[in-house]
Amino acid sequence: MFDQAGVSYPDKNWTWNDLKQKSDQLRKGLDKQSYPLAMEFSSGQDSYFNLLLQAGDKIVLPEGKTDVANDKAIAVYRDVQGMLNAGLIQPPGEMEASDVFQSNRVAMVYAGSWWALPFSQNELIKDHIGVVPMPKMAEQAGVSHSLAFAMSAKSQHKDAAWKFIEFMSSEHAQQTLATGKVVIPANQKVAKEWG
Structure with a gap:
C-alpha cells in the first residue's frame, strides 16, 4: 500500500509526527475504502495504553490508582480523535483492526506480537509486510505483550x-x-x- 501511494516506508527511528505525516500521504494516495492506520480501541493493550506511555503518562500511579485523564492523556485522545476525523485511522467497527489489516485495506496497524504468525501465514499480505517499532512520542515505551497467570484470593480450588x-x-x-x-x-x- 505504501508503494501504491508512493510513500516511503517507516523506519526504526520514526516519530509520532512521522506517522501522522505518512498517514496523511497514504490517505491522499489510497482509495476511499482503504485507511492509512488501524488501532484496536476495544483493548488498550494494542493501542492507547502504548500511546499514553509514550506520551509520558504512567497510567498507574505509584499508590496504585489509575490516571488516564491527565493533560498528557487528554492530548493523546484529542490527537487520535483528530486522526479519526481526518480519515487517517479506520473507524472502530465490527471487524478488529488486525482483521482489517489482514484484508489488505489498512497500510499500518498497531498489533501485539501474537499477530506475527497469522500475519506471516496470510497469503494476501505475507509477501509485503514488515515490522517497525512503534513511533516515538515523548519517549519510546510500550506495554508488555506476554501472559500472566493469577488466582483469586477467594478461589474454591x-x-x-x-x-x-x-x-x-x-x-x-x-x-x-x-x-x-x-x-x-x-x-x-x-x-x-x-x-
Missing part, C-alpha cells in the same frame, strides 16, 4: 489453580508458547525461541 499456574509458568509450557508463536513468553530462557 486453590490447589488446582496453583498446579495450573506452576505448569503454565514452567519452562516446557513457556517454550510451547514461544515455538507456537502464541506470545513472547515471560520466561527469558525461552523467549528468544519466539522470534
Whole structure:
C-alpha cells in the first residue's frame, strides 16, 4: 500500500509526527475504502495504553490508582480523535483492526506480537509486510505483550489453580508458547525461541 501511494516506508527511528505525516500521504494516495492506520480501541493493550506511555503518562500511579485523564492523556485522545476525523485511522467497527489489516485495506496497524504468525501465514499480505517499532512520542515505551497467570484470593480450588499456574509458568509450557508463536513468553530462557 505504501508503494501504491508512493510513500516511503517507516523506519526504526520514526516519530509520532512521522506517522501522522505518512498517514496523511497514504490517505491522499489510497482509495476511499482503504485507511492509512488501524488501532484496536476495544483493548488498550494494542493501542492507547502504548500511546499514553509514550506520551509520558504512567497510567498507574505509584499508590496504585489509575490516571488516564491527565493533560498528557487528554492530548493523546484529542490527537487520535483528530486522526479519526481526518480519515487517517479506520473507524472502530465490527471487524478488529488486525482483521482489517489482514484484508489488505489498512497500510499500518498497531498489533501485539501474537499477530506475527497469522500475519506471516496470510497469503494476501505475507509477501509485503514488515515490522517497525512503534513511533516515538515523548519517549519510546510500550506495554508488555506476554501472559500472566493469577488466582483469586477467594478461589474454591486453590490447589488446582496453583498446579495450573506452576505448569503454565514452567519452562516446557513457556517454550510451547514461544515455538507456537502464541506470545513472547515471560520466561527469558525461552523467549528468544519466539522470534
